Amino acid sequence: MIELKGIGKRFGAHSVFEGIDLSLERGEIIVIVGPSGTGKSTLLRCINFLETPDAGSLTVGDLTVDASRATREQILALRRRTAFVFQNYALFANKTALENIAEGMIVVDHMPKREAHARAREILERIGLADKADAYPASLSGGQQQRVGIGRAMAANAEVILFDEPTSALDPQWVEEVLGLMKQLAAEHQTMIVVTHEMQFAREVADRVVYMDQGRIIEQAPPSELFTAPKDERTRQFLRKIL
């Protein structure tokens, strides 16, 4: 359902990666791990054109976009099929939890406001924040803000949700509630690509773990394999440090 072929990205003279190939089935959950500065965020951002890839092609569902000659319409269509959850939540500070979740449905999907708000209330129920509909982000805990961030991604009804270290900015006491919500989505067979250092989450939830190092996919395997019998020395060293 998702296929990246030959994706490349450089910033000026610095090539972050080239020739990245990666594919996912519908309902599959992959976790990307690797040292910082390796290109995990950039890769995720390329998938919905938060960064413009320089080369390669992206397929999401029935849409294929050639990076080097993507049209505005194609980029918008791709963004509709992919939702992004940011490390720092990136909520609108001047909008309530309900409005943050409803915003995309109103602006992107042109849904009537009443309907968008009704849908947003359903989502607030699902993320366990029904009583926080009218709260502004500043009055919510980090965990609650990130659940709103995930609720906003759920509202997009995207084919795939991209998570970029969704728990790494949180105080430790909020990490579990956010991972819990992600597990709930996983149990509903939401297709997800998750960059995280939460190895226990990867073990429990991932269908496949992808190890990335210096802009390369070094190896990928189900967590039971990758964590117990990594094939590459770089993967072994990384896991030795983190596990």
Ligand code: ADP
């Ligand atoms: P990771 O998420 O694995 O830590 P990133 O994707 O953030 O890695 O970064 C990969 C490389 O790309 C790093 O060398 C980083 O400095 C560089 N980089 C990322 N974003 C930018 C940018 N907007 N401009 C210039 N260099 C960038």
Ligand code: MG
């Ligand atoms: Mg990153």
